[in-house]
Amino acid sequence: MQRINAVCTVNDNGVNFRGGPGTEYPVLGQVNRGQKLNLRGRQGNWVMGDLWGGRTGVWIHTAYLNC
Numbered sequence: 001m002q003r004i005n006a007v008c009t010v011n012d013n014g015v016n017f018r019g020g021p022g023t024e025y026p027v028l029g030q031v032n033r034g035q036k037l038n039l040r041g042r043q044g045n046w047v048m049g050d051l052w053g054g055r056t057g058v059w060i061h062t063a064y065l066n067c
Contacts, residue, residue, distance in 0.1 A: 008047065008067040010035040010060070017058040021046035028058060039067060 013032045018025040021043040036052040037060065047065060050056040 006039040006067050008037045008039050008049065008060075008065040010037070010064055011066050012064050015060060015064040017051070017055070017060050019059065021048070021059050025059065028055060031060075037065065 010031050010033055015031050015035075016027045017029055017031060019028055031051065031054075035054075037047075037049040037058075038052070039047050039049040040057075041048045042062075045062045046059050047062055047067070048057060048059050051058060
């Protein structure tokens, strides 16, 4: 996993965040447009980070983030 430090913003509503970098990993919850994420790493088309005011170490597909 490539380590990165940045802030990303979710660009859609009802976006799933997962326990790992792929759709085979369980959905841990959902976030909406405007949610911020401290980006900690990237694997393929998935990024891992910490939601502002929420869970840490979650994965979201890059299609749903502006970084």
